[in-house]
Amino acid sequence: MKASALRPVALVLVRELMTTALLLVGVSAVVFTILSFSPGDPFSVLLEGQAITEEAREGVREAMGASRSWYGQYFTWLGRMFIGDFGASIRTGLPVAGELLRTGFSTLILTLGSLCITLLLAVPIALYAALRGMNKTSWTLTLAAYLVSALPIFWLGYIVIYFFTHKLGLFPVSMGFSGSQKHNWAYLILPILVLGVGNGTISEVIRSLREEMGRVLAEDYIRTARAKGASVWKHAFKEGLLIPVTEIVAAKIPFILGGAVIVEQVFNWPGMGRLAWQAAQDRDFPVIMGIAIVAAVFVRMGSLVQSVVYVAVNPRASKE
Numbered sequence: 001m002k003a004s005a006l007r008p009v010a011l012v013l014v015r016e017l018m019t020t021a022l023l024l025v026g027v028s029a030v031v032f033t034i035l036s037f038s039p040g041d042p043f044s045v046l047l048e049g050q051a052i053t054e055e056a057r058e059g060v061r062e063a064m065g066a067s068r069s070w071y072g073q074y075f076t077w078l079g080r081m082f083i084g085d086f087g088a089s090i091r092t093g094l095p096v097a098g099e100l101l102r103t104g105f106s107t108l109i110l111t112l113g114s115l116c117i118t119l120l121l122a123v124p125i126a127l128y129a130a131l132r133g134m135n136k137t138s139w140t141l142t143l144a145a146y147l148v149s150a151l152p153i154f155w156l157g158y159i160v161i162y163f164f165t166h167k168l169g170l171f172p173v174s175m176g177f178s179g180s181q182k183h184n185w186a187y188l189i190l191p192i193l194v195l196g197v198g199n200g201t202i203s204e205v206i207r208s209l210r211e212e213m214g215r216v217l218a219e220d221y222i223r224t225a226r227a228k229g230a231s232v233w234k235h236a237f238k239e240g241l242l243i244p245v246t247e248i249v250a251a252k253i254p255f256i257l258g259g260a261v262i263v264e265q266v267f268n269w270p271g272m273g274r275l276a277w278q279a280a281q282d283r284d285f286p287v288i289m290g291i292a293i294v295a296a297v298f299v300r301m302g303s304l305v306q307s308v309v310y311v312a313v314n315p316r317a318s319k320e
Contacts, residue, residue: 024300035285086286090284114256118199118202126209153198253298
């Protein structure tokens with residue numbers, strides 16, 4: 001790629017990264033404020049089962065180095081966050097960054113795998129409907145995809161576990177995933193399949209991609225390319241497929257992460273969803289803050305990829 005073509009992409013990338021930094025500060029401030037003014041005291045977790053007194057609570061605060069004012073605690077946490085220190089878990093005392101790295105990688109595998117399943121199912125149906133029109137086959141495939149997308153993801157997960165575990169016996173009853181187990185790839189299949197099918201994105205991809213591809217195929221330059229015998233897909237790929245798919249995926253990342261929380265609970269998947277669920281029950285504020293930041297990064301990375309792809313296809317968009 002020429003330097004002139006890289007310049008718009010670099011410009012948008014720098015602009016998006018600056019916006020991401022500001023957004024993360026805003027997200028951290030809002031989440032920290034909500035947690036600080038929510039009922040209860042996270043330090044009481046450490047004193048669970050004991051007769052909690054104000055002296056005991058203050059002793060725990062001083063031992064953990066927490067400021068008395070909520071904004072003092074926030075600015076202390078914010079300064080440490082910029083150097084990669086998210087503090088320690090109130091429940092376990094372990095560094096939050098290590099837990100986020102471990103569980104974040106598991107969640108990344110789950111979400112990326114589910115996106116691949118979604119696109120492998122939705123893109124062929126959308127392209128077939130755009131090329132052939134809404135015939136009997138298109139209607140059947142589209143209706144089936146819409147019905148599957150409407151299924152509750154927790155219900156779909158339990159049905160899949162019941163069918164493949166109890167009926168077919170292909171998987172053990174415990175759907176755990178750990179490094180000590182053999183054939184770990186087998187434990188990846190069902191959670192990724194359930195999230196990929198039941199995240200509600202398949203129907204959106206089919207509808208939007210079918211409309212965009214149909215519009216692009218009706219453009220004059222596509223008709224001219226077809227008349228000259230040139231490859232229609234070569235001309236329609238960027239505008240009719242690449243841009244719509246990245247836009248939809250970027251918009252659906254928050255919903256996929258929400259579905260991942262449910263799937264991780266159903267399949268005992270050691271990801272951020274389970275960690276967030278446990279941290280919410282324990283009122284483990286440092287862990288909750290770390291998860292909020294990582295989730296915001298995931299969402300912004302989707303928007304960043306969308307912007308980069310759009311500018312790479314249309315460099316003039318960087319000036320908008």
